[in-house]
Amino acid sequence: MSTIDxxxxxxxxxxxxxxxxxxxxxxxxxxxLTPRGGLFSTIWSWMxxxxxKKLGVMYLTAVLTLFFVGGVAALAVRAELWAPNxxxxxxxxxxxxxxxxxxQLFNIGVPTEVTKVDPATGKPVLDAQGNEVKEWKRVESxxxxxxxxxxxxxxxGAIMVFMVIIPSIPAALxxxxxxxxLGAKDVAFPRLNLLSWWVYVxxxxxxxxxxxxxxxxxGWTFYTPYSTMTDAGHWRxxxxxxxxxxxxxxxILTGLNFIVTVHKLRAPGMGWFDMPLFVWAIYATAxxxxxxxxxxxxxxxxxxxxxxxxxxxxxxxxxxxxxLFQHFFWFYSHPVVYVMILPxxxxxxxxxxxxxxxxxxxxxxxxxxxxxxxxxxxxxxxxHMFTAEGELAAAVxxxxxxxxxIPTAVKVFNWLGTLYKAHISINTPMCxxxxxxxxxxxxxxxxxxxxxxxxxxxxxxxxxVVAHFHYVMMGSTLIAFVGGIHHWWPKMxxxxxxxxxxxxxxxxxxxxxxxxFFTQFFLGTRGMPRRYASYVDEFTIFHQISTVGSWIxxxxxxxxxxxxxxxxxxxxxxxxxxxxxxxxxxxxxxxxSEHNFHHEPLVxxxxxxxxxxxxxxxxxxxxxxxxxxxxxxxx
Amino acid sequence: xSAIDSHGSPPTAAGGKGPLWSRMKHAHHFxxxxxxxxxxxxxxxxxxxxxxxxxxxLFVAYAIMRMKYPQAFTNGSxxxxxxWGGLNTIVLLLSSFTMAYSIRNAQxxxxxxxxxxxxxxxxxxxxxxVIKFTLEYAPKWAQGKRPGFLFSYPNAQDPYEPIWxxxxxxxxxxxxxxxxxGMGLITYLFLRSLKGTYGPKHYTGxxxxxxxxxxVDLIWIFLFPLLYLIH
Numbered sequence: 001m002s003t004i005d006x007x008x009x010x011x012x013x014x015x016x017x018x019x020x021x022x023x024x025x026x027x028x029x030x031x032x033l034t035p036r037g038g039l040f041s042t043i044w045s046w047m048x049x050x051x052x053k054k055l056g057v058m059y060l061t062a063v064l065t066l067f068f069v070g071g072v073a074a075l076a077v078r079a080e081l082w083a084p085n086x087x088x089x090x091x092x093x094x095x096x097x098x099x100x101x102x103x104q105l106f107n108i109g110v111p112t113e114v115t116k117v118d119p120a121t122g123k124p125v126l127d128a129q130g131n132e133v134k135e136w137k138r139v140e141s142x143x144x145x146x147x148x149x150x151x152x153x154x155x156x157g158a159i160m161v162f163m164v165i166i167p168s169i170p171a172a173l174x175x176x177x178x179x180x181x182l183g184a185k186d187v188a189f190p191r192l193n194l195l196s197w198w199v200y201v202x203x204x205x206x207x208x209x210x211x212x213x214x215x216x217x218x219g220w221t222f223y224t225p226y227s228t229m230t231d232a233g234h235w236r237x238x239x240x241x242x243x244x245x246x247x248x249x250x251x252i253l254t255g256l257n258f259i260v261t262v263h264k265l266r267a268p269g270m271g272w273f274d275m276p277l278f279v280w281a282i283y284a285t286a287x288x289x290x291x292x293x294x295x296x297x298x299x300x301x302x303x304x305x306x307x308x309x310x311x312x313x314x315x316x317x318x319x320x321x322x323x324l325f326q327h328f329f330w331f332y333s334h335p336v337v338y339v340m341i342l343p344x345x346x347x348x349x350x351x352x353x354x355x356x357x358x359x360x361x362x363x364x365x366x367x368x369x370x371x372x373x374x375x376x377x378x379x380x381x382x383x384h385m386f387t388a389e390g391e392l393a394a395a396v397x398x399x400x401x402x403x404x405x406i407p408t409a410v411k412v413f414n415w416l417g418t419l420y421k422a423h424i425s426i427n428t429p430m431c432x433x434x435x436x437x438x439x440x441x442x443x444x445x446x447x448x449x450x451x452x453x454x455x456x457x458x459x460x461x462x463x464x465v466v467a468h469f470h471y472v473m474m475g476s477t478l479i480a481f482v483g484g485i486h487h488w489w490p491k492m493x494x495x496x497x498x499x500x501x502x503x504x505x506x507x508x509x510x511x512x513x514x515x516x517f518f519t520q521f522f523l524g525t526r527g528m529p530r531r532y533a534s535y536v537d538e539f540t541i542f543h544q545i546s547t548v549g550s551w552i553x554x555x556x557x558x559x560x561x562x563x564x565x566x567x568x569x570x571x572x573x574x575x576x577x578x579x580x581x582x583x584x585x586x587x588x589x590x591x592x593s594e595h596n597f598h599h600e601p602l603v604x605x606x607x608x609x610x611x612x613x614x615x616x617x618x619x620x621x622x623x624x625x626x627x628x629x630x631x632x633x634x635x
Numbered sequence: 636x637s638a639i640d641s642h643g644s645p646p647t648a649a650g651g652k653g654p655l656w657s658r659m660k661h662a663h664h665f666x667x668x669x670x671x672x673x674x675x676x677x678x679x680x681x682x683x684x685x686x687x688x689x690x691x692x693l694f695v696a697y698a699i700m701r702m703k704y705p706q707a708f709t710n711g712s713x714x715x716x717x718x719w720g721g722l723n724t725i726v727l728l729l730s731s732f733t734m735a736y737s738i739r740n741a742q743x744x745x746x747x748x749x750x751x752x753x754x755x756x757x758x759x760x761x762x763x764x765v766i767k768f769t770l771e772y773a774p775k776w777a778q779g780k781r782p783g784f785l786f787s788y789p790n791a792q793d794p795y796e797p798i799w800x801x802x803x804x805x806x807x808x809x810x811x812x813x814x815x816x817g818m819g820l821i822t823y824l825f826l827r828s829l830k831g832t833y834g835p836k837h838y839t840g841x842x843x844x845x846x847x848x849x850x851v852d853l854i855w856i857f858l859f860p861l862l863y864l865i866h
Contacts, residue, residue: 184664185663185664186663186664188664188674188678189674189675189678190662190664192678252682252685256678256681256682256685257678259677259681260674260677260678260681263674263677264665264670264673264674264677265664265665265674290681290684290685291684291685291688292688293685294685294686294688294689294691294692295688295689295691295692297689297692298689298690298691298692298693298809299692301809302692302696302805305782305801305805306783309782309783309784309785310783310784310785311782311783311801311804311805312782312783312784312797312798312801313696313700313798313801313802313805315783318783318784318795318797318798319703319704319794319795319797319798320700320798321699321703324696324699328692328695
């Protein structure tokens with residue numbers, strides 16, 4: 001035991017986890033979850049709390065809720081693609097031609113002004129002057145069905161990107177664990193942290209409200225001039241864009257808070273290279289959030305001006321430049337791709353080290369790779385616009401894009417190096433970590449043909465791109481997120497979930513994901529363009545396989561959800577250190593006390609020194625140290 | 636409210652004698668006053684970085700549009716009167732001086748000067764906005780020199796002048812919003828200074844708001860030549 005806690009023997013410390021009331025004799029404060037006062041005062045105390053752990057749990061709840069909404073939208077998109085949409089005209093026996101729409105599941109129609117018809121006579125209704133009476137009706141057509149599809153797809157994309165993936169690991173797990181892993185009592189600015197949670201809620205309400213009143217069909221990228229012209233005169237698009245702008249504020253404030261926390265609040269003895277790699281990843285992420293998000297802020301603000309006042313900066317009719325919007329948009333949104341993946345890499349590093357019980361291979365290389373990815377992320381935005389920019393620019397951006405592969409591959413090889421000859425526990429978090437390795441490798445490698453100009457000419461804007469970014473954003477980031485939830489669930493809520501059902505859920509997610517998205521690589525190489533609600537008949541079988549995959553995926557996530565919720569009610573009490581981790585969060589009770597630590601911890605060993613120290617609250621019999629090399633000099 | 640929430644709230648005064656600033660406690664999760672001061676300063680510098688990047692988007696839009704339509708931008712800067720812009724520059728520079736001076740006043744425990752300088756800074760901000768709105772925006776708007784589709788100035792010499800006005804109003808409008816926010820923050824400092832909150836041991840708030848105010852000034856220092864002086 002190297003973290004010094006001068007208050008009594010460690011066994012009594014460990015015993016708190018088994019105590020019925022969750023708190024022991026000489027520490028009279030309960031865990032952060034212990035309710036104080038009645039129901040309403042408890043709810044109020046959560047809504048106004050500045051405790052980073054409660055805020056982490058609140059983010060987790062909000063992110064999972066929105067993940068559910070975005071997931072249902074994804075299922076709807078996949079279901080719509082079950083069959084191609086066709087308007088079939090048939091001549092009826094009485095000679096009239098009847099047109100039916102086939103293959104469409106969702107069609108809310110478009111409000112259209114039509115002549116009012118008397119249902120009894122089938123003739124137009126006339127008013128006193130003999131004019132035909134007009135009425136507003138929702139008219140269904142092939143096109144209105146496509147519009148419904150566009151709106152559901154935009155809902156899915158905007159929710160998943162802005163409200164789920166970006167805040168998922170940093171805001172939920174990062175808020176909860178970054179301060180504890182550093183040995184701090186809280187983040188540097190607790191009230192700012194609360195503000196950024198409320199800003200997040202406020203921005204999400206804006207975006208979701210724009211969907212409730214009819215939906216936005218711009219896609220999550222809001223490309224001009226479409227986004228400045230569609231749905232003219234209505235406030236929906238402005239509300240959605242304003243929502244994204246407000247969410248950006250939340251992202252900036254969280255990132256700023258984390259950077260200052262890492263710089264100023266590390267426990268005594270914790271140098272930069274004693275920090276867990278999860279903290280390094282969140283730190284690199286926070287730098288990107290702080291540096292890139294303001295650019296999307298001004299871009300979205302100008303888009304709002306464009307819609308409200310027609311300022312013309314992005315409007316070619318006025319002499320403006322729509323490609324400028326794309327440059328601005330991707331100057332933020334490409335770095336933000338790494339806001340999405342870097343925290344996932346951080347979680348993967350923790351999962352692999354702890355559940356393989358082995359010192360991470362190449363700690364410094366992984367830490368610097370995080371910063372390297374953050375740096376490179378700012379100079380590759382042009383690869384989203386190979387077909388919209390000059391040839392020279394495209395060639396330069398293509399070359400720069402290949403740089404990303406270097407730090408990324410460094411990380412993958414280091415994780416594999418860690419697993420080599422390790423004592424691997426096959427449990428739920430490790431299953432997710434292995435899924436992450438497989439899916440991330442596929443996602444990363446399929447990025448190379450997209451970065452190569454000649455192959456990209458064929459593959460761009462196709463399902464190949466869709467499959468590629470789902471492998472990275474969902475297959476890697478969200479899989480790491482769910483893996484991280486399983487890894488830290490006992491610490492957050494003090495309960496153990498059923499490991500068997502956890503593994504079953506993970507395997508179903510892994511299979512479902514690959515069935516859904518690997519198929520889309522084939523669709524893309526065969527020429528299926530992205531964003532369309534319909535397709536030629538030859539693609540039907542691939543789309544149906546992909547849709548079945550989405551059901552398996554959904555089943556896997558539902559099992560996982562029920563398993564986790566079940567553990568809250570009926571799970572075993574979690575010990576302080578169920579996995580044998582060496583980072584500071586495993587030194588405190590499960591769930592942690594309000595102030596995290598009873599005494600300021602002193603860090604005397606590295607976060608992954610599994611070959612040197614016995615984990616907190618565990619005995620040498622449970623985690624034997626490897627034998628010291630005899631004779632010396634032979635290793 | 637649980638224990639941690641009450642501890643995490645802003646620095647509160649402990650009981651006892653002496654002026655308020657000497658009794659202010661640091662937040663519970665910092666080890667001491669200095670650590671809190673450094674953290675707040677670092678946080679504000681990071682925030683200022685985001686502000687610079689926010690305006691950099693506007694500067695890039697300015698550069699690209701200027702490159703595409705040099706004539707419209709040359710005409711545009713001729714429509715602006717550099718004397719009003721110059722006066723506003725002087726007003727903001729003066730306010731930056733009084734802001735910096737108020738930090739010094741807090742450090743030296745000169746409570747009277749601290750209140751005076753904070754109030755003076757707010758008034759300079761107000762003067763800036765008055766000049767901007769009444770002497771610059773209002774007459775131009777009335778002449779039809781407006782952004783985008785609202786543009787209706789009959790004597791325009793170049794078809795792309797609406798773009799110039801779009802950039803002008805966006806950039807100066809967002810800057811004016813920042814001046815307004817800064818005035819709000821300094822007013823808050825002023826009200827707290829009436830109670831004697833700031834002094835040699837506790838002046839973090841004055842320091843970080845001062846940093847923000849200097850940045851607002853600095854943005855104007857860049858906007859002024861770009862919009863008014865370059866022909």
